[in-house]
Amino acid sequence: MKFLQKIYDIEMKMRKAVGTRFTYLLIVLSIIGCYFLGYCMVKIIF
16 A cells, blocks of 8 residues: 555656646557557558
């Protein structure tokens, strides 16, 4: 439990330092990456 709390504290510090804009950008990039991978897989299969 203490370990999880430590991770959470670090994450909160990172978020305050970097800002929410960066986290949103990361989420969007990961979604685009997933779509791109799926598209490539479909292209190869069909």
